[in-house]
Amino acid sequence: MSGSAAATGEVVREQLLTYQDGSERLATISDREIPFPDGRLIVSRTDTAGVITHVNAAFVEMSGYSEAELIGQPHSILRHPDMPAAAFQDLWETIRAGNKWHGYVKNLRKDGACYWVYATVIANLRHGEVVGYTSVRRKPSRRRVEESARSYAAMGGAQAT
Template sequence: MKINMSVTNVEYSLKESDSIVSKTDLKGMITYINEDFLRVSGFTREELIGASHNIVRHPDMPPEAFADMWKTLKENRPWTGMVKNRCKNGDFYWVLANVTPYYENAQLAGYMSMRSKPSREQINAADAAYRLFQKDNPGNLKIQDGKIVKSIFLAKFNPSKRLTIKSRLINVIGLLSVLMMIIGGLGLQGMSKAQ
C-alpha cells in the first residue's frame, strides 16, 4: 500500500456545495476527475489522470477501511464511508465517500466515487476510531460496508448473514408453514379428544 508521508496538521474544510467526483478503472487508476477534486486536492489534472487513486491517501487512514471498500466493490455493491484524504501540499480533508461500480456496454468498467462534506460529528467519530485501528488496538471495532461497527462474537456464526433476501423470505415462509401445521395438528388433536 502506498503511504503518502508529506503531511501537515492543517485541515482543509470542504464547502457545503463541494461535490468531489472521480472515476477509476478496475485497478484504481484515475480516468476522470471534476473541478472540485482539482481545487480541493491541489493536484493538477495531469498529475491525477492515469495515477493511482491512492495518490490522495492520507497515512492516518487504516488499511482496514480500504480492504473493506475493495471487498464491498468486488461483491458488486456500493460502499459509503468516511475518508481522510491528503492534499498535494500535505494538508488534509475529510469526505463522506460514496463509491460504486459503473458499467459501460453491460461490462464492469470501473468505479465512480462521489464525495461530499461530512458533519463535524462524523469526522470526530471516524478520527477517533481510525486512531484505534492505526494503533493496532481497535478492540471489538471493525469496518464493515464503510461503517465502524462493534464486532459481536456470535455474529460470526450467524448462518443467515450470507443468505440473499429471497432465501431469507423462503426460510421465513417455510418456518411459518411448519408452525401452522403444528398448530393445526394440535387443534385437530384437541377436537378429537373433545368428542
C-alpha cells in the same frame, strides 16, 4: 521527523508512504485541515484497477494536484497515513462484490494538509460489465468525522498501502 511551522503553528512531519505496488514517497504531512466546500461534490472515476481516468474541478481544487498530475495515477495518491488499510480493503471488497460503499475518509493533499469527506463508491456497469468505478465525496457531518477519527486512531492508522 516532525516540527512546527513557526508562522502558522501547524504541526508538520515527514513520513515515508509505501504503496501497494511497492513504490514509496516521502510526504510532508501537516495537521492543517481544509474545509469541504459547501454545496459541491468531489467526483472522480477510475478504471477497474483504481487508476484515475476522470476528475472534476472540485477534485483538482481540493487535492492540490493539477488534472494532468492526477490522470493516470492510482487513486491511493490521496491516501492519508492516518487512514487504516482495513478501510480500503473493505472498500475494494464491497465494490468488487457489486455493492455500493460509503465511508468517512481523511484524504491527503499534495501540500500535506488534509480534508475529510463522506465518500460513496459504485461500480460503473455497462452492458452488464464493470468498466470502472465512480467515487463521489460530499461534505461530512462534523460529529461523524470526529467519531471516525477516533475509530481510525484506535485501529492504528496505516502506511498508505
